[in-house]
Structure formats: structure tokens, C-alpha cells
Amino acid sequence: MKRHVLLAAASTLVLSLPAFAQETHPETGETLAETQEFSYRLLDQFPSIDPQLIEETAGGHVARQVFEGLLTQNADGSLRPGVATEWSSEDNQTWTFTLRDDARWSNGDPVTANDFVYAWRRAADPATASEYAWYVELTQMVNAAEIIAGELPPEELGVRAIDDHTLEVSLNAPLPYFPQMAVHYTLMPTHQATIEAHGSDWTQPGNIVSNGAYILTDIAVNEFFELEPNPEYWGADDVIIERVTGYVINDPNQALSRFQADEFDMMDDLPAGSYPDLEAEMPDTVHATPRLCTYYYTINQSESGHEALQDPRVRTALSYAVRRDVIVDQILQAGQRPAYSFTHWATADFEMPTIAYSEMTQEERNEEAMRLMTEAGYGPDNPIDLNLIYNTSENHRQIAIAVSQMWAPLGVNIELANYEWQSYLDIRGNQNFDVARSAWCGDYNEASTFLDLLTSRNANNDGKFVNEEYDALMSEAAVTSDPNPLYEQAEQILAEEMAIIPIYHYSQNFVLDPTIRNWPMENVENNWYVRDLYRVAAE
Incomplete structure (x- = not known):
């Protein structure tokens, strides 16, 4: 039985015995704990x-x-x-x-x-x-x-x-x-x-x-x-x-x-890199299951955003330079998958399109990133200073540090800033950032739950990406019997314009x-x- 430790601000509570105390579960027959x-x-x-x-x-x-x-x-x-x-x-x-x-x-x-x-x-x-x-x-x-x-x-x-x-x-x-x-x-x-x-x-x-x-x-x-x-x-x-x-x-x-x-029974968002040891130490307690969420970086493309970020070549270079394998295999280590598209691979009835840069080697992506930055007029001789915000979390901090190091060879200097949750939401929602850590979890199990987020009409499109063709595709997808081909086209537009920087598709790793x-x-x-x-x- 867990020892439930209330914080100092909590008052002492007298616990009543549950109706099921010391009885068996009505369906499984298991003996129930006295305190539920x-x-x-x-x-x-x-x-x-x-x-x-x-x-x-x-x-x-x-x-x-x-x-x-x-x-x-x-x-x-x-x-x-x-x-x-x-x-x-x-x-x-x-x-x-x-x-x-x-x-x-x-x-x-x-x-x-x-x-x-x-x-x-x-x-x-x-x-x-x-x-x-x-x-x-x-x-x-x-x-x-x-x-x-x-x-x-x-x-x-x-x-x-x-x-x-x-x-x-x-x-x-x-x-x-x-x-x-x-x-x-x-x-x-x-x-x-x-x-x-x-x-x-x-x-x-x-x-x-x-x-x-x-x-x-x-x-x-x-x-x-x-x-x-x-x-x-x-x-x-x-x-x-x-x-x-x-x-x-x-x-x-x-x-x-x-x-x-x-002190409590369940937590997710485990410390980065802790999963393998936890799995070895307590296999009946730690779990990793697919989770319909995608971790990505929002790029501020509004008028308040950095001038360089209005250029899709710069956005693409930043995305190509992210070594997703390092993030999922060396930092997180809990079954996450590298993301090159926005929609999570486990989404029901979704056919994952082939995103061209996902098939490149990391060396090829790095070379192309440098070429694009140079073509856009930036690089080590003309650096870009950007801020990257994230909500307070050691995991987010580790990923942000790693990504900032991956961007350094492109001549991109990153200032990191973390904020508590409500402040972070306000700053991100008001476009007071250059790049922002973001994640989207499906509100229902269908691809539009991801893709509609990046339409110009969506209030949660915090990067203010706008593309009329994309909006039209998503409007058409909402009224067609088979939207998958339209979803695939939409994902290709996101990749071509690099509307966001997808980083990884979640797994739900937690202890229970x-x-x-x-x-x-x-x-x-x-x-x-x-x-x-x-x-x-x-x-």
C-alpha cells in the first residue's frame, strides 16, 4: 500500500473505509486493498x-x-x-x-x-x-x-x-x-x-x-x-x-x-534516459506504449518573428540539422520514434507519406542545411541570433541544449529560456518568441486532429503558419469520404514549407x-x- 504524503499546505484528512474494503473485485475476483x-x-x-x-x-x-x-x-x-x-x-x-x-x-x-x-x-x-x-x-x-x-x-x-x-x-x-x-x-x-x-x-x-x-x-x-x-x-x-x-x-x-x-502511484514524463535502467530494475512497474502525440518546435512566422525565420530555406535548414536519432536513442531512450511528419504514425487509418528528407542520411541533411543557409544569406560569417523557449522540464532543457548545439555549425546562436506553464502558454500564444518547444496530442484518433492545427483559422497555430493551399486541402478533407490522399498532400506541404520542425513521435513511458x-x-x-x-x- 502506498504512503500518500500530502504537502504541508494540505489539511489532515480522516479517510473513510471504502465500500469495497477487503472484498474481492466483482469481475476479476482479485482481493482488493483495504484503502482504495x-x-x-x-x-x-x-x-x-x-x-x-x-x-x-x-x-x-x-x-x-x-x-x-x-x-x-x-x-x-x-x-x-x-x-x-x-x-x-x-x-x-x-x-x-x-x-x-x-x-x-x-x-x-x-x-x-x-x-x-x-x-x-x-x-x-x-x-x-x-x-x-x-x-x-x-x-x-x-x-x-x-x-x-x-x-x-x-x-x-x-x-x-x-x-x-x-x-x-x-x-x-x-x-x-x-x-x-x-x-x-x-x-x-x-x-x-x-x-x-x-x-x-x-x-x-x-x-x-x-x-x-x-x-x-x-x-x-x-x-x-x-x-x-x-x-x-x-x-x-x-x-x-x-x-x-x-x-x-x-x-x-x-x-x-x-x-x-x-508517495504516489503513477508518473509519466520520466527523466530522459532513465527508461532502460527502470525497465531492468522494475519491469512490472515501468511501461512504454504508443501515445498519439508529436513533439515539435514551433517557428514564429508572424510579423513579430525573426526576419530569417520567414524564409523557408532557413526553417528547412534548422529542421535538417536536428539529429533526431540522437534525441530518441541517446537522450530519451524510451521507444520514441524520429518524426519527419506531423501526424503520429499510430493514428487510425492514416497512411504515412514518404517525406523526402526522412530518407536522406544525416550527413546529407547536414550538407543540405548548410547549402540552404548559405543560399539564404546566413551562416557562420553572418550568424542568426534566436531565442528558444520551453516550459520548465529537465527533459525539455536537455533536448533544447542538444538542438542548439546541432544548430551552431549553421551560424545559429540560441538563447534558451524556460518558463512555468502558464507563462509559457501566454508567451507562446502571443508570439513573443522565435522558436518554441511544442507538443500536440490527438483530441481524437483521426489525422485531422493533427493537421487542422496548422490551418490559419486555428487559434493554437502559435507559429502563425499560413498557406492557402494547405487550408483548402484541409477544408476539402473535412467533407470527403476518403481524406487520406489530401492528408498526404497536406503533410508534403508542411515538409516543403517546414511549417514546424517535427522532432519525435511520443511513446507513453510511465511508471505505475x-x-x-x-x-x-x-x-x-x-x-x-x-x-x-x-x-x-x-x-
């Missing part, structure tokens, strides 16, 4: 758990515990009922969802179709200033683009409540994977009366009203948060874990030491206490739900 708790490490403090304001994975993981959308996912990533028990469409353009009649908010109010209508309108409404408003447009919901642009009121969005338990969604074009998109936190319901009563403080403990398996009971910013079971949740009788605690620890080495000291069971190892989106977990008695 789960704790994990977060690299950064999430800025928000408001579903319509979340813009990063840390907040998304918490939202999946506290809120529930129309659909959720099984351990293998396949769809399963959430608030909706049935969903159907005859043409993939008009979707109907039937909501369960026992779904309740944590204050006892029923969850109705109108709660989804309110939340989705709120996400698209410019007044909300959601960083994920573009996601609503990406779903092809009728009038989403016009609402986001301020040309129509939110009430014109293509979603309506036929009755309390029937939600109808109208799309501009057939979208067979719309139900997959409905899993995302942006489309989770929110409680209108609570938001209107508390404003921006509505997600604080004591104020928040949510509809997921857990409720937020305590939080100390940049330290920890706690969740407890929601007794109003429709599946409350099947929830085994009685307490969830998340600890914010920026330093991966410190975090690993605390994990090994039994072996007494925690039912972790979704096959979910490439890394969507996990604590309501599915349980702790077995230590042997």
Missing part, C-alpha cells in the same frame, strides 16, 4: 478545469474524472456510453444522441440535453474566449465558423435539445467520426446556473457542480488537488477508488525519487504501482478514467 486511493504526478499546474477553457492535457485528465460527455472510451480507445446511451445517424451529417435518464449533476439536478446545448454554444461564443473554439468548427457543426467569427449569435449553432433526453446535432457535411470527437472535454456539459452564480470562480471547490464520477474537493495551486467520489454519478455503485490526489512536481528526477519512496489495476494500456490517446481503476491487496 490513487495518486499521480503532474508536470505542471493545469490553468483550468472548465471544459470550455481547457487547452492542455493536464487539465484534460482532471476533466475526464470530474465531468462526463456524451461518450467516453473503453480501455482500447473504442467508444462506450457516457451521458448518452445510444447514438445514430443515417447520413453521418445529422446525429441523434439519447441521454440516460439517471444522469445527475453533483447537486442532484438532472443532466439534460440543454446542458450540452449550453456548453457547446458557450465554447463557440467569442465572449468565452475559448482556446478550443476552433474545435467546435472542426466538428463541422452548422454555423460554428460564423458564430466564432462573431457573424451569428451562439443560438444559431447546429445543436438542439429535442427533449430533455434527446440531443440532435446538425453538421455541414458527413462526418463519420463525429462521435469520437464528442469524447473531447470541449464538448462536455457545464452547469449554467453555477457558472452564472460564480463566474470565473465556478470551478473552485465548494462552488463547482459537475457530472462525472468524482468531484473536486481541494486544491492548492502548484502543489496538489484532491477528488472524491460523486454520490450523484449514475455509475457511483461501480466506482472503487475513494480518493484521487494529484501532485504538481516540475522536476522529473525529484518526481521519480518521490515515486520510488511510495503494480497494485493499481485496469490501466488502459492500449488507449493511444492516453484517455484514462479513475472510475475504471482499483487497487489490489499487496502480496
Whole structure:
């Protein structure tokens, strides 16, 4: 059993015995631990758990515990009922969802179709200033683009409540994977009366009203948060874990030491290079699975960006000079793969195109990089001074140092700067950088979840890459029955223009206490739900 050590700011809590204490699991027959708790490490403090304001994975993981959308996912990533028990469409353009009649908010109010209508309108409404408003447009919901642009009121969005338990969604074009998109936190319901009563403080403990398996009971910013079971949740009788605690620890080495000291049960973002030794020392604890994320460097191509970075030859030279094999094989060492395209190789039904520079040797890439820099008028005799920003992490720092050394022969001088998470997001989002460490994790398992990010309309296109042909391809892909050829063309444009510098495709490498069971190892989106977990008695 883990020793759950709360930080000094936390108050002492009296733990109640769970309903399953010293019983066996109802399906597997395993003997359950007397205390059913789960704790994990977060690299950064999430800025928000408001579903319509979340813009990063840390907040998304918490939202999946506290809120529930129309659909959720099984351990293998396949769809399963959430608030909706049935969903159907005859043409993939008009979707109907039937909501369960026992779904309740944590204050006892029923969850109705109108709660989804309110939340989705709120996400698209410019007044909300959601960083994920573009996601609503990406779903092809009728009038989403016009609402986001301020040309129509939110009430014109293509979603309506036929009755309390029937939600109808109208799309501009057939979208067979719309139900997959409905899993995302942006489309989770929110409680209108609570938001209107508390404003921006509505997600604080004591104020928040949510509809997921857990409720937020305590939080100390940049330290920890706690969740407890929601007794109003429709599946409350099947929830085994009685307490969830998340600890914010920026330093991966410190975090690993605390994990090994039994302070919490799970952490990812392991210290660079630590995986091989951990695998040898604790094979039942360390894991590496495919993760639908791509690590890349964003290049500021806006008016505030460095003049040299407006030249695709310079951007291409920088990309060619990155020795991806060194980063994945010598620094990270945990199953990551070099990336030459943006879309992750494990994306469902995606056919990876052949990117020309991926087939060059590193020596050939280095020679071409030097030629391009010289042709563009730069090099050791006319150096470029750039800044490279990253969010605080030893892993990001090591990669940034290595890349800056790889760029030095090109006459590129790099000034490194790290920032805590919220400051980093603000700086990157306002284009106050030259090059920025970035990563994108799929919001659903289809290639457009990556490729749409680099359209000019996407608010998360922080490098402000603009290419009309690319935009047109992605718009066409959204309404065609076979978008793969268009996705391949889009990837070729990204490579030719070097819109970003892809570095590696993630693996999900993490440590997990072996007494925690039912972790979704096959979910490439890394969507996990604590309501599915349980702790077995230590042997």
C-alpha cells in the first residue's frame, strides 16, 4: 500500500473505509486493498478545469474524472456510453444522441440535453474566449465558423435539445467520426446556473457542480488537488477508488525519487534516459506504449518573428540539422520514434507519406542545411541570433541544449529560456518568441486532429503558419469520404514549407504501482478514467 504524503499546505484528512474494503473485485475476483486511493504526478499546474477553457492535457485528465460527455472510451480507445446511451445517424451529417435518464449533476439536478446545448454554444461564443473554439468548427457543426467569427449569435449553432433526453446535432457535411470527437472535454456539459452564480470562480471547490464520477474537493495551486467520489454519478455503485490526489512536481528526477519512496502511484514524463535502467530494475512497474502525440518546435512566422525565420530555406535548414536519432536513442531512450511528419504514425487509418528528407542520411541533411543557409544569406560569417523557449522540464532543457548545439555549425546562436506553464502558454500564444518547444496530442484518433492545427483559422497555430493551399486541402478533407490522399498532400506541404520542425513521435513511458489495476494500456490517446481503476491487496 502506498504512503500518500500530502504537502504541508494540505489539511489532515480522516479517510473513510471504502465500500469495497477487503472484498474481492466483482469481475476479476482479485482481493482488493483495504484503502482504495490513487495518486499521480503532474508536470505542471493545469490553468483550468472548465471544459470550455481547457487547452492542455493536464487539465484534460482532471476533466475526464470530474465531468462526463456524451461518450467516453473503453480501455482500447473504442467508444462506450457516457451521458448518452445510444447514438445514430443515417447520413453521418445529422446525429441523434439519447441521454440516460439517471444522469445527475453533483447537486442532484438532472443532466439534460440543454446542458450540452449550453456548453457547446458557450465554447463557440467569442465572449468565452475559448482556446478550443476552433474545435467546435472542426466538428463541422452548422454555423460554428460564423458564430466564432462573431457573424451569428451562439443560438444559431447546429445543436438542439429535442427533449430533455434527446440531443440532435446538425453538421455541414458527413462526418463519420463525429462521435469520437464528442469524447473531447470541449464538448462536455457545464452547469449554467453555477457558472452564472460564480463566474470565473465556478470551478473552485465548494462552488463547482459537475457530472462525472468524482468531484473536486481541494486544491492548492502548484502543489496538489484532491477528488472524491460523486454520490450523484449514475455509475457511483461501480466506482472503487475513494480518493484521487494529484501532485504538481516540475522536476522529473525529484518526481521519480518521490515515486520510488511510495508517495504516489503513477508518473509519466520520466527523466530522459532513465527508461532502460527502470525497465531492468522494475519491469512490472515501468511501461512504454504508443501515445498519439508529436513533439515539435514551433517557428514564429508572424510579423513579430525573426526576419530569417520567414524564409523557408532557413526553417528547412534548422529542421535538417536536428539529429533526431540522437534525441530518441541517446537522450530519451524510451521507444520514441524520429518524426519527419506531423501526424503520429499510430493514428487510425492514416497512411504515412514518404517525406523526402526522412530518407536522406544525416550527413546529407547536414550538407543540405548548410547549402540552404548559405543560399539564404546566413551562416557562420553572418550568424542568426534566436531565442528558444520551453516550459520548465529537465527533459525539455536537455533536448533544447542538444538542438542548439546541432544548430551552431549553421551560424545559429540560441538563447534558451524556460518558463512555468502558464507563462509559457501566454508567451507562446502571443508570439513573443522565435522558436518554441511544442507538443500536440490527438483530441481524437483521426489525422485531422493533427493537421487542422496548422490551418490559419486555428487559434493554437502559435507559429502563425499560413498557406492557402494547405487550408483548402484541409477544408476539402473535412467533407470527403476518403481524406487520406489530401492528408498526404497536406503533410508534403508542411515538409516543403517546414511549417514546424517535427522532432519525435511520443511513446507513453510511465511508471505505475503494480497494485493499481485496469490501466488502459492500449488507449493511444492516453484517455484514462479513475472510475475504471482499483487497487489490489499487496502480496
